[in-house]
Amino acid sequence: MHLATYLGLLHTSLNTLADAFREVGRGHGEEPDVEHTCLLLAGRIDRQTDALAPIVERYGEDREEEPERLHAAGLEGTRSGGVGLLRDLQDLYALSSFTDITWTVVGQAAQGLRDRELLDLVEDHEQETSRQLTWLRTRMKQAAPQALIAAR
Amino acid sequence: MNADAVPERIAEVWGARTPYRRGDAWPRRADIHLEEGVGESDVDRWVRSACVLCSNGCACDIAVKDGRMVGVRGRETDLVNHGRMGPKGLYGSWQWNGKDRLTRPLIRRDGELVESDWDTAMDLIVRRSQELLDEAGPLSHGFYTSGQLFLEEYYTLGVIGKAGLGTPHMDGNTRLCTATSAAAMKESFGSDGQPGTYADIDHCDALFLFGHNMAETQTVLWSRVLDRLAGPEPPVVVAVDPRRTKVAEAAVESGGLHLAPLPGTNQALMNGLVRELIVNKWIDEDYVAAHTLGFSELEKTVEPYTPAHVGEICGIEPDTLARAAEIFGTSERVLSTVLQGFYQSHQATAAACQVNNLHLLRGMLGKPGGGVLQMNGQPTAQNTRECGADGDLPGFRNWENPDHVRQLAELWNVDELTIPHWSPPTHAMQIWRYAEQGSIRFLWISATNPAVSMPELPRIREILGKEDLFVVVQDGFRTETAEFADVVLPAALWGEKQGTFTNANRTVHLSEKAVEPPGEARADLDVFLDYARRMDFRDRDGDPLIGWQTPEDAFRAWQECSRGRLCDYTGLSYDKLRGGSGIQWPCDGERPDGTERLYADGVFTTSSAACEDFGHDLLTGGTVSATEHKALHPDGRAFLKAAEYTAPPEEPGERYPFVCTTGRTVYHFHTRTKTGRAPKLRRAAPEPWAEVAASDAAELGVTDGDLVLVESARGRVEVPARIGRVRPGVVFLPFHYGYWDTGGEGHPRAANELTMTEWDPVSKQPLFKIGAVRVRKVEG
Numbered sequence A: 001m002h003l004a005t006y007l008g009l010l011h012t013s014l015n016t017l018a019d020a021f022r023e024v025g026r027g028h029g030e031e032p033d034v035e036h037t038c039l040l041l042a043g044r045i046d047r048q049t050d051a052l053a054p055i056v057e058r059y060g061e062d063r064e065e066e067p068e069r070l071h072a073a074g075l076e077g078t079r080s081g082g083v084g085l086l087r088d089l090q091d092l093y094a095l096s097s098f099t100d101i102t103w104t105v106v107g108q109a110a111q112g113l114r115d116r117e118l119l120d121l122v123e124d125h126e127q128e129t130s131r132q133l134t135w136l137r138t139r140m141k142q143a144a145p146q147a148l149i150a151a152r
Numbered sequence B: 001m002n003a004d005a006v007p008e009r010i011a012e013v014w015g016a017r018t019p020y021r022r023g024d025a026w027p028r029r030a031d032i033h034l035e036e037g038v039g040e041s042d043v044d045r046w047v048r049s050a051c052v053l054c055s056n057g058c059a060c061d062i063a064v065k066d067g068r069m070v071g072v073r074g075r076e077t078d079l080v081n082h083g084r085m086g087p088k089g090l091y092g093s094w095q096w097n098g099k100d101r102l103t104r105p106l107i108r109r110d111g112e113l114v115e116s117d118w119d120t121a122m123d124l125i126v127r128r129s130q131e132l133l134d135e136a137g138p139l140s141h142g143f144y145t146s147g148q149l150f151l152e153e154y155y156t157l158g159v160i161g162k163a164g165l166g167t168p169h170m171d172g173n174t175r176l177c178t179a180t181s182a183a184a185m186k187e188s189f190g191s192d193g194q195p196g197t198y199a200d201i202d203h204c205d206a207l208f209l210f211g212h213n214m215a216e217t218q219t220v221l222w223s224r225v226l227d228r229l230a231g232p233e234p235p236v237v238v239a240v241d242p243r244r245t246k247v248a249e250a251a252v253e254s255g256g257l258h259l260a261p262l263p264g265t266n267q268a269l270m271n272g273l274v275r276e277l278i279v280n281k282w283i284d285e286d287y288v289a290a291h292t293l294g295f296s297e298l299e300k301t302v303e304p305y306t307p308a309h310v311g312e313i314c315g316i317e318p319d320t321l322a323r324a325a326e327i328f329g330t331s332e333r334v335l336s337t338v339l340q341g342f343y344q345s346h347q348a349t350a351a352a353c354q355v356n357n358l359h360l361l362r363g364m365l366g367k368p369g370g371g372v373l374q375m376n377g378q379p380t381a382q383n384t385r386e387c388g389a390d391g392d393l394p395g396f397r398n399w400e401n402p403d404h405v406r407q408l409a410e411l412w413n414v415d416e417l418t419i420p421h422w423s424p425p426t427h428a429m430q431i432w433r434y435a436e437q438g439s440i441r442f443l444w445i446s447a448t449n450p451a452v453s454m455p456e457l458p459r460i461r462e463i464l465g466k467e468d469l470f471v472v473v474q475d476g477f478r479t480e481t482a483e484f485a486d487v488v489l490p491a492a493l494w495g496e497k498q499g500t501f502t503n504a505n506r507t508v509h510l511s512e513k514a515v516e517p518p519g520e521a522r523a524d525l526d527v528f529l530d531y532a533r534r535m536d537f538r539d540r541d542g543d544p545l546i547g548w549q550t551p552e553d554a555f556r557a558w559q560e561c562s563r564g565r566l567c568d569y570t571g572l573s574y575d576k577l578r579g580g581s582g583i584q585w586p587c588d589g590e591r592p593d594g595t596e597r598l599y600a601d602g603v604f605t606t607s608s609a610a611c612e613d614f615g616h617d618l619l620t621g622g623t624v625s626a627t628e629h630k631a632l633h634p635d636g637r638a639f640l641k642a643a644e645y646t647a648p649p650e651e652p653g654e655r656y657p658f659v660c661t662t663g664r665t666v667y668h669f670h671t672r673t674k675t676g677r678a679p680k681l682r683r684a685a686p687e688p689w690a691e692v693a694a695s696d697a698a699e700l701g702v703t704d705g706d707l708v709l710v711e712s713a714r715g716r717v718e719v720p721a722r723i724g725r726v727r728p729g730v731v732f733l734p735f736h737y738g739y740w741d742t743g744g745e746g747h748p749r750a751a752n753e754l755t756m757t758e759w760d761p762v763s764k765q766p767l768f769k770i771g772a773v774r775v776r777k778v779e780g
């Protein structure tokens, strides 16, 4: 069974995502709403990671053997200015989408396994990911015109 | 009544009691105050108006003698105040008349503001405006208004900004006072619009005040409560406030409760109250099933908030919470009011929505005594929200609804694309951020004083002082903000111009011009119209965009814009407003006498076609999309919105061990521009102070009157200490004391030196009520 590979992937990508939210939050302290929301969301992703523990115990997780290209690459630092903010939020959007579809894939396995606990978990967490994506989309839509047209 | 017979209202803030029984009409009481030496028979004319010194909007007549305002009297027949006036209305509304007013435009030359004339000043503004439009487009322009202008002025400015320039950067200081009220109503009921009415005070048997120090912020409304409390069958009052205010005292005396949660924890408290209602089944299940959406999500979210858990988070006794919920759950008619203690605090919208939820769960909306008043801090704040001079489209229209945008485009005869609607209109905090970053380079500030009222003043002064920011300030006085302006325009004030405004109760009043403005000062409406003319804004047919010249014509234009919307004004007119006194919108052909309460039928403004907003995630402010909204099929059902409690962005710690909370007190209003110039009010509260609990004072070695230094990571103030009745660990600073009357000695007294640049994710209202500070005695 390869579910363990995907649980490993999920675990890694959640950690990467939480780190990335923290990084962007800290890097954009001048935008208090961005900082506050990023840190809030990072904390909630940590909670997801914790909630994954009993599942991992059940199915194991395979983190060594997964092919390198399955990794979600994290952020190396943040950029500055209006466009920099946009780009950073866009990176978060890409990472968040990656975990979103990873949850979906794991959810499909849960269906096949008729694992109710895992299914509930997936459902909760898909809502959480959609919250991240919604906020990122909202914030980027707000920032885009000013950054692309009026900023100097 | 003889003017001398009115008792001194500085000490007797709420005046004499006129007790009444539940369900009876609140007795009338004529309050009057005239200049010394002027008797009633000396008055030449009485001119119809209403007070703009707080959101109560008390109806009054202005006494005019020899072309000067010499006093006011409350209008007994009015539904808002039944003749009463508070100390600010009596002493502050007209006494600044004629003294140190701005009488000529000023322009900055070699760093100094010098007197000029209207042509030169307006030329400068128009030239800079056009230069920037050519170079960077409309996104370079921002407008920051007030909760003090008239409806006609907001609407005109809204059209200029949205259809003339096409900038989304318009907001008012209403963002600091009332944005959460609007946001909470949009989230729960689909649209802004106060469900309840002040008359609910006459009928309720339980009254909950959530973060609302009504005794000081709306003194006349509080008289109404005191009169109920003094009469037979008084209501039980519950107060939520970290300070032992007069409201809190009255609550305890009424057999009710005072809940004093730690600042920043309101959402935990509210989740606890909602949970108690649910677990004790104090809910109207039929109403919930027929008229609401989201119950199971709400139930799940509040599940962990047991009285014990809430008690721990909020620092209150679990029993008190349970008892408060019982009062709410078992009283027959509950009225709730909400204000800044919630609106300017952490998780503001979420907490205000929970108040709505309590009422929805009990089906307690739209009936006499059973209602919610999501209050305003400022008088004409309701009009910015209606008319689109803040972050909203006019007529409670939804920026995400193409039909709504099309309606406006047709009304104004402009291309839909001119009207910015690609994302929510820019909120005030973001406008200042863009100015800080240099992408907004033209900022027009009217009738407000951000150099005192905005959070984190050192930052605001830096932004206002930036070389590349062109600042226009339009006001009646040379305020702290005007000192930073490139151009200062002298504006006519209340009593010197004509227009209408609406209070927190949806009551529309007409305010007539009583006297001529001083010198060359002009009505704000005339200034905006002059700008539009000089900028030559045109519609699609090449005609002038703004087709009106007078306040009455502007009012008619607004009526068309409001047609068919919740805030329908089409049944009103200036003449009608001169007839009776105070009419509550919606007022149209079917409801010619106005509407006392909204949503009596349990049908809310939530259909996807009608609603003002599709809603937000209360935790992050992420917007619900049109598709998601339609999929929910709200069809008139209200939303029971839920959110967990999260820790506030700043909590007391080792370096800054106190929570600082700020607020208004009874004798001053918005940055004291007017009230500080009224001698009686000025003498009553000449300077700010820091209120600390007795136990904290003892530990700090501070006694009453000692000078203390209160410091946050952002700034500091030095003010005398008052041993007060805040809860231990909390410091209270009255805000809106500025510097115009200090002789220019540094910046050590405005509470907003310390407050933080943080805001609620949904309403974008800044957090004035929580901030970590340290306190120490200033020696010598």
Ligand code: SF4
Binding pocket: B051, B052, B053, B054, B055, B056, B057, B058, B081, B084, B085, B086, B087, B088, B089, B090, B218, B219, B220, B221
């Ligand atoms: S209660 Fe408010 S509106 Fe009424 S007189 Fe006092 S300040 Fe004016």
